[in-house]
Amino acid sequence: MTAQTPDATLAEPQSLAGKSVSLERLSKRYAGIRALDSLDLALPAGAFCTLLGPSGSGKTTVLKLVAGFETPSEGAVRIDGRDVAAVPASARNIGMVFQNYALFPHMSVAQNVAFGLEMRRLGRAEVARRVRDGLALVDLAGYDDRLPRQLSGGQQQRVALARALVIRPDILLMDEPLGALDKGLRQSLQVELKRLHARVGVTVLFVTHDQEEALHLSDLVAVLNHGRLQQVGPPEALYNRPENTFVAGFLGDCTLLPGTVACAGDRPVLRLADGTLLAAGRIAPGLTAGADAVLGVRPESVAVSPHVPAAADTVNRLPAQVDTAIFSGNSYRILLHAAGQTVSATLPNTRNRTVPPPGTPVHLTFTHTDAFILAA
Amino acid sequence: MASTVAPSAGLRLAAWAPLLAVAPTVVLLVVFFAWPVGGLLVNSLFDGGFNTxxxxxxxxxxxxxxxxxxxxxxxxxxxxxxxxxxxxxxxxxxxxxxxxxxxxxxxxxxxxxxxxxxxxxxxxxxxxxxxxxxxxxxxxxxxxxxxxxxxxxxxxxxxxxxxxxxxxxxxxxxxxxxxxxxxxxxxxxxxxxxxxxxxxxxxxxxxxxxxxxxxxxxxxxxxxxxxxxxxxxxxxxxxxxxxxxxxxxxxxxxxxxxxxxxxxxxxxxxxxxxxxxxxxxxxxxxxxxxxxxxxxxxxxxxxxxxxxxxxxxxxxxxxxxxxxxxxxxSLGKSPFLAFPPDEYSFRWFINFFETRKWLRALGNSLEVAVMAVTAATVLGTLAAIGLSRLGGRLRSVLESVVILPLIVPVIVLAVALYYAFAPLGLIGTTYGLALGHTLLALPFVVITVRAALKGFDPNLELAARGLGAAWPTIFRRIMLPAIWPGMAAGAVFAFIVSFDDVVVALFITNIRSRTLPKLMFEGIAHQIDPTIVAIAALLILVSLLVLLLNLVLTRSGRR
Known part of the structure; x- marks a missing residue:
């Protein structure tokens, strides 16, 4: 986080080291309904952390509790180890970018960005300087006198970001800030956000329901569902080693084949309903032989071949039949029938690639280390 | 050729129809408001020759x-x-x-x-x-x-x-x-x-x-x-x-x-x-x-x-x-007002219904209200439909004119009416008062019907015309069902406006034609006797009823 480009001095990153946040058994109930259920989460200072989950999973509730817009029903929010229950939102020094940006419609861009600085009673010259630097940081120099409604969605988003950053927050909260933008803009802003974070180094807590966005941006991803934490870890770990079927299915595509555990141990094996045995590299803890389970494998790990592959006991083999192929630019996604289930495979779109037509009998192979067994 | 003449004649009539619909309301306002105000202006400036x-x-x-x-x-x-x-x-x-x-x-x-x-x-x-x-x-x-x-x-x-x-x-x-x-x-x-x-x-x-x-x-x-x-x-x-x-x-x-x-x-x-x-x-x-x-x-x-x-x-x-x-x-028994009353009775309500002057005033009020509500609802609905068909500046000007009685102080309207009625011999008559109340109530009907018309899809009218319906049929079968809640709400407000008015009544009624509020006003100015409090309770009940009625009407209007 200390890598600085020459213009990084604009944001004075040295003052934005960020503070650590820890959530301890944090719960929130609204009229008896649990929006958040005993969440434990530790965010290291300066990390870019993402809360990922479907709508209604409690992500936004976490942000509101950290920001101080809501009070926890149980548990605590600690910032740098200090419980902030008694600290009002206005005194937490947290920057927040709202889903709808919440730009003050009656104030110009500069007035919006200056608001938090004025609340801190900074001198006029200091406010002007930081507003100028803040707008330059998000590439909006010269837009000072525009009103929010005169800006595009992406520009509004950047004003909201500048407004949150100029107060030099200890923590930056972002509630689906890219959700309202179209795909191209979203991707370019993702890159900008990532660069900006590398430059200013603030602790970021980012909320999204878009798994790709979470994977692109984060140092740490926490997956939530129904108000409960499902798994937390670096994006690679979550993608490669999901601990339950929700995480496996929510992050990326995953084929889940139901069966029973034939063998637990170091070389776990799952037996499908038709008797086929499939080996996996990992098995979820607590699963013993005979338990109902699923074997998960990512489409990109599955190879499709017209020939019977050479025997190797580390490779799973399944006879299959092509059902349909979906072209998606850089690759084909192929759905196949195998062992009474639907399996999906990805074929890269390279030159001379031919896609077998529907009905073609083929053979599927995948290495056992690419497969995992999870509780059903 | 004939086939090209007929539609253009129809078009010409269609262009005039909205103005014809607004006309009665505007004429009323000109004759009984604008003209007497002009008279007042002259009166204030010419007192035996021009002077200020x-x-x-x-x-x-x-x-x-x-x-x-x-x-x-x-x-x-x-x-x-x-x-x-x-x-x-x-x-x-x-x-x-x-x-x-x-x-x-x-x-x-x-x-x-x-x-x-x-x-x-x-x-x-x-x-x-x-x-x-x-x-x-x-x-x-x-x-x-x-x-x-x-x-x-x-x-x-x-x-x-x-x-x-x-x-x-x-x-x-x-x-x-x-x-x-x-x-x-x-x-x-x-x-x-x-x-x-x-x-x-x-x-x-x-x-x-x-x-x-x-x-x-x-x-x-x-x-x-x-x-x-x-x-x-x-x-x-x-x-x-x-x-x-x-x-x-x-x-x-x-x-x-x-x-x-x-x-x-x-x-x-x-x-x-x-x-x-x-x-x-x-x-x-x-x-x-x-x-x-x-x-x-x-x-x-x-x-x-x-x-x-x-x-x-x-x-x-x-x-x-x-x-x-x-x-x-209002339910006290004693002739002196107290809260809470020592003893309860309907004495003062009974007194109201047994006293000639009160009953007569109530009769006058109801008679005037019925006339004013009818006139205001018909004219106001016409004006609202007319306004909705006009475009641009003309509409906004006429709209402002039509809601003038809501804007100008009632006392100015009362004085203007007094000035206009005196030479016509309308002072002291229930017709005169009903005319005044019609003017007061018109804006409410125009507003509620205009609101109802905003939810009326003009394509429905085109569709009906395309199916061969003539305008009277279109109005009765297509438009009326859509706007009647607005008309009814307007009528309800018109009733309230007429039934509650004191100021116009003070100026243009006499001892025979005075209304309930006027009689109350005279009573309050001297000494509030318990009968007046009983009447106040009755009038609040009427308002309550009207409010609930309006609630029902807006609900059915939204459906």
Missing amino acids: AAYIRLVEAPVYRVALGNTLMIAGLVTALSIVMAYPLAYLMASTSRTMAQLLLFVVLLPFWTSALVRTTAWIVLLQRNGVVNDLLLGTGLVDQPVAFVYNLSGVLIGMTHVLMPFVVLPLYAAFRGFDRTLAQAAEGLGARPPSVFLRIVAPLTAPGVVAGGLIVFMNAIGYYITPALMGGPGQLMIAQLISYNIQENLDWAMAAALAIVLLATTLALFWVFQRFFGVDRLFGSSGLGSGGGGPIGGRHGGGRWALVVAGLAVGVFLIAPILVVFPM
């Missing part, structure tokens, strides 16, 4: 100068009080549960649609020397002698604020409902404490609603007659009272005309400002007929919020208390 003596006296004579100052000061204070008190109430309405919000809306609307005369009566009963509040204060030993609440400035302010505050509460409530609460959170997150959040974010964003409401309050307040006349003292003389005095006691028409012209000019100037900045539609929205969108706002329940809730509830109590107190008091 009346206007000079207006500025130089202390009594007029003081009254002008009083009028502006009282209107200003009432506007300020209305705004300050409306904020906590509107905030509470927008931030509380749905049921509570509905209840509070009812608390605002019931007084709003209860006659100002009834409310003034209730306040006098509550606040007079031996009234309910003084009894309480003396009883608890908080004061040694009765506090003078009424017949002075505080009486006028209390009475007028009570009557006019809903004009601010309703638009402010709509503004709060549309308010994006994340803006307040964003400000808080940026370090703003509650006072800053209010001053920098909430106040500027709700300002348009408040300014619009405040302007309506001020416009109404400068022409107010009943409340200051009954609840004020000699020190609170306002322009409207001086107009009345000059016509009825002093017989100085030039002076009365000059005062009326000044009042009218001020009101129209304010209306012009209002229309310039907010548009006439805003006025329609604040009649209590529409409701805002958006969800309830909320926030952390801190100490500041509780203070706001208590303040909001206090304002709610202020609005509803006088209305509620009337009921037990």
Whole structure:
């Protein structure tokens, strides 16, 4: 986080080291309904952390509790180890970018960005300087006198970001800030956000329901569902080693084949309903032989071949039949029938690639280390 | 060739039809309002040759100068009080549960649609020397002698604020409902404490609603007659009272005309400002007929919020208390008003229905109301349909003209009618009064029918025409089913306007044709006897009924 480009001095990153946040058994109930259920989460200072989950999973509730817009029903929010229950939102020094940006419609861009600085009673010259630097940081120099409604969605988003950053927050909260933008803009802003974070180094807590966005941006991803934490870890770990079927299915595509555990141990094996045995590299803890389970494998790990592959006991083999192929630019996604289930495979779109037509009998192979067994 | 001539003739008729529909309303307004106002203007300037003596006296004579100052000061204070008190109430309405919000809306609307005369009566009963509040204060030993609440400035302010505050509460409530609460959170997150959040974010964003409401309050307040006349003292003389005095006691028409012209000019100037900045539609929205969108706002329940809730509830109590107190008091047995009464009886209700003068006044009121409602509903519906078919400037000009009776102070309308009726021999007749009430009620019908027409898809009419229907059939089978709730709501308001009117009745009825409110007014000006309180209770019940009826009508209109 200390890598600085020459213009990084604009944001004075040295003052934005960020503070650590820890959530301890944090719960929130609204009229008896649990929006958040005993969440434990530790965010290291300066990390870019993402809360990922479907709508209604409690992500936004976490942000509101950290920001101080809501009070926890149980548990605590600690910032740098200090419980902030008694600290009002206005005194937490947290920057927040709202889903709808919440730009003050009656104030110009500069007035919006200056608001938090004025609340801190900074001198006029200091406010002007930081507003100028803040707008330059998000590439909006010269837009000072525009009103929010005169800006595009992406520009509004950047004003909201500048407004949150100029107060030099200890923590930056972002509630689906890219959700309202179209795909191209979203991707370019993702890159900008990532660069900006590398430059200013603030602790970021980012909320999204878009798994790709979470994977692109984060140092740490926490997956939530129904108000409960499902798994937390670096994006690679979550993608490669999901601990339950929700995480496996929510992050990326995953084929889940139901069966029973034939063998637990170091070389776990799952037996499908038709008797086929499939080996996996990992098995979820607590699963013993005979338990109902699923074997998960990512489409990109599955190879499709017209020939019977050479025997190797580390490779799973399944006879299959092509059902349909979906072209998606850089690759084909192929759905196949195998062992009474639907399996999906990805074929890269390279030159001379031919896609077998529907009905073609083929053979599927995948290495056992690419497969995992999870509780059903 | 014939086939090309026929449609163009039809087209020409179609182009004139909207104007024909608006015409009766406009003609009425010209003959009975614009022309007599012109007459007043002439009267004020020609008193045996052209002279501006009346206007000079207006500025130089202390009594007029003081009254002008009083009028502006009282209107200003009432506007300020209305705004300050409306904020906590509107905030509470927008931030509380749905049921509570509905209840509070009812608390605002019931007084709003209860006659100002009834409310003034209730306040006098509550606040007079031996009234309910003084009894309480003396009883608890908080004061040694009765506090003078009424017949002075505080009486006028209390009475007028009570009557006019809903004009601010309703638009402010709509503004709060549309308010994006994340803006307040964003400000808080940026370090703003509650006072800053209010001053920098909430106040500027709700300002348009408040300014619009405040302007309506001020416009109404400068022409107010009943409340200051009954609840004020000699020190609170306002322009409207001086107009009345000059016509009825002093017989100085030039002076009365000059005062009326000044009042009218001020009101129209304010209306012009209002229309310039907010548009006439805003006025329609604040009649209590529409409701805002958006969800309830909320926030952390801190100490500041509780203070706001208590303040909001206090304002709610202020609005509803006088209305509620009337009921037990009307059921007392003793000829002296007491709260709570020692013994209960229907004596004063029975007295009302057994006394000839009251019954006769009630009969007059009903007769006038039926005539006025019928005329206003028919003419207003026609005008509304006509207006909806006109385009551009012509429409906005005619729209402003048609709602003029809602804008100009009633006392000016009353004087104009008096001036127009005298040579026609209409003074003292129920027809004359019904004509006056028709003018007063027309804007309400136009507004409600216009609102209903906004939800009417003009393509339906084209579809019907394409299927071969002629205009009368289209109106009866297609348009009427869509707009009848609007017409009915307009008729209901027209009834209230006619049934509650005092000011026009004061000028153009005599002892034979006087209406119920006029008789009440005469009674209140002397001594409030329990029969008047019983009538007030009955009138509140009528308002309640009307409010519920309107609720049902808007519901069925929305379906």
